[in-house]
Amino acid sequence: MTDAALLTLDAGTSGGRAAIFDVMGRQLAVAAAAWDYETPPDAAPWGRAFDAGRFWGILTALTRQALAQANIPADAVAAVSVTSQRGGLVILDATGAPLYAGPIQDLRGVFQAAALEETWGERLYAISGHRPALIFAPARLRWFAEQQPELFRRFHTLLTISDWLTFCLSGVRGTEPSAAADTQLFDIREAAWSAELMNSLALPQALFPPVRVTGVIVGEVTATAAAQMGLRPGTPVVMGGADTQMGLLGLGVTAPGQVGILAGWSMPLQQVIAAPLSGQGRLWVGGHVLPGRWVLEGNAGPAGRAVAWLAEVMFGRHDFAALEGLAASVGPGAGGALAFLGPQPMNAAEMGLAWGGLLMPLGADFIGVERPHLARAALENIAFAARANLDLIVEVSRAPATQVAVGGGLTRSRVWTQMLADVLGQPVRVSALPDASSRGAAVSAAVGAGFYPDLTAAAAAMSREDMSIDPTRVAVAEYLDQYERWQQAREQLETMSRIIG
Template sequence: MFLGIDVGTSAVKALLIDENSATVAETDIPLSVSNPHPFWSEQNPADWWDATLRAIDALHRQNPGALAVTRAIGLSGQMHGATLLGEDDMPLRPAILWNDGRAKKECDALDAALPDLGLRAGVATMPGMTAPKMIWLQKHEPELFAKVRTILLPKDYIRFCLSGDKVTEMSDAAGTLWLDEESRSWNEAAIEACGLLMDQLPKLVEGSDVTGTLRRDLADRWGMTAGVIIAGGGGDAATGGIGVGAVRHGDGFISLGTSSQIFVASDRYRPKPEELLHSFTHAIPGHWFQMAVLLNGASCLQWVARLLGESDIGALLARVEAQHNAPSDILFLPYLNGERTPHNNPYARGVFFGLGSDTNREAMVQSVLEGVAFALSDAQSRLHAAGTRCELPGVIGGGARSRYWIQLISDIMGTPLARYEGAAKGPAFGAARLARLALTQEPVEDVCKKPAIEEVIEPDPARHASYQPRFAKFRRLYAALASEFTPS
């Protein structure tokens, strides 16, 4: 058995898979996000650890026999989060998350200091990355900054709690701006530009490497034997790729989780920071990927459902689908947490445009679904401009449960999309596969197979044509409002 743990933004997810990659137990423990100031987004690392303990406790209750014979643990997690430990190895403050936008000015300073950083780090300098957050802390919380002994990413804080090891791996380190993506090593100049020393960063390994073993007291708690290994794991984008077998050049998927991504695997490093794409190291040796990153995905649907007092999202979507007979008269800009691709604007915010006295809740929800699809189409254009295409992306994440939404995305993007079996498992499943690779050292292609395709959803040509004027208006609306989002 192999255990995968994903430290997400909305939940810690844990699952057990067997030697045939079948899931034998799984659970989610919800998390909440704190927004103490405009554009801030934080979580308490202690909440991640508490949720992880509760998740594995739940697996133990579900299937103690399976957990008892588990031999390896893989980790996945939200990327970019600055988890700061002091000399006593305790967190000094809440972690600053991937969708935090406070460090825009610090990005400008970093670009001025290191003009070639985008080509080495694989992405344009963006506020959500770890590096500019540290410059912000040095400027605004200097006493705390001086106490920082170790900087860990979210999943790596959980690794430290599980095993006592301060280690990260390539795919998560890629999102810090401190990794030289091509050489797969720390970029000392970028680290020094943030006022840091190399020994404040964890050791670098590959995602399929062994980083340590589970603490004996935790093994006893869950009825596990001594010597359970922990794999390097990966950032959630890379582990999502591992989970759906996106390991060969050109393999790809669309993730509809809290955020959203279009991911395409690559056989070499192909930086395109000018297109606001992420060109990062994969979680397996000798592989990279390109990715268009949207800070908003299925979270937009959850937000509007909560706003409208709708607790049953499945029933809500059924009503929307039944009413849907044409593109919505309402446009929705889905930038609730800012945006990366294609705007790199942490200040962008959500907008409903075209509301009328006859607007009902189903029309509002339809416009939200369309807005996310328009944003994905916008991001896809940047991948195409970089010469990157994926023939048949699968759709994964919580949003993949809705066939109606996938059809809508296919119609708007003009792209065939695949529905995979078990598509909602996401990064935790990929983390479990990395645990297996670390333990067995099998060939990657033997373990990271694509799931069975339940259905290929083809775009409707007439609907695609009907959406193009709305897509053009969507782009014009953002362009008209872009300068208005910037704080005065």
């Protein structure tokens, strides 16, 4: 189609990434680096924050690396778009300097959240589709108002992390529905900031930026940003969005009924819906990056994180290939063993509070459980958790999953993706590129640059190389019984936990 390139920036939970794509969705280069968070002394022990300038410096350096790796000149970049972890915030002063930067893990407002849940919990959920208050913006803002009122009075613009990346590139302050929904201050039905919540929580409306649309040009790369990144000043900056919804876009999940699973460090599942249904207090409801589309979300919790932990325990290093090899050496059902490690069915009221993990082989053949059984049982646990969340989503939406697509780091494992298809009992479309969120940002950039008429057309064209995995009949039958045993054991463990706790 063209030799033009598209640049994407991704500020993830565990690190940053800069990637270069062509207009067909093929990744030409990628540079990544890990990062971590600080615990501010005045917000200990639950507070988390990051140095916005340091994170931006990491991303600018990664951009230069990716451009060098792709061996393309700056003027070959037709547009740049962004994505990021959800729930994180960067709050600017009037000059654009960051006064606060924190991830969703910033739980400094734990006591303020308890008060919000008691007085406003149901209304917060009804309007925003999100809870618990502990992990969202209102609790943190109330903490600042109470604990650091002088700093709070200087708060001028609240941005999500993806919004902040757009600001760093272009100097433009704005947001879009997929990221704004994860502040707990966005009216999902109106696709606008909630005036009711702002008034009820005594938050100034001027704090919240204009709402824009993913895939439109919002500005140009400034001279300062261009010098930092090795880009051409004036390169179009296209509105991006939250990483999970951008992952849906990268997977081509755009039509009502379709489901996307992002099996990365955590494992959110989202079904596209045509109207903002009630999540019944059991699921999140948010905005898709597509106008007139919403998402119903379950989240199985720390999938990739649990696998990394188990690999460290078993091999002394993060060796997923070795873990996968062990899992592949035994058949479906893991010799009767069940594992509970991280991923579980979602409980919207407790989201973010109980993402722990328990590894517990169970069953009649407990004495015969060996390392390969344990490895397979752990991977099967992730697939079972995906099934449980998908079943809940379908129950609440009352709409079948017309297609299931999966992206994220776990898709590098053919053992696990086949396992997922077998556990779900239906074909699974697997992304040719694990980093579906960055590809979603490339879809956005391609539309903004004029290569496609809209996001739906671009998403379909740029995900053509994805493959479909069909379930295996024998394994499907085996997993029906194993899944029921897993559900029964999980419920027993939850009952025991409530009695003990």
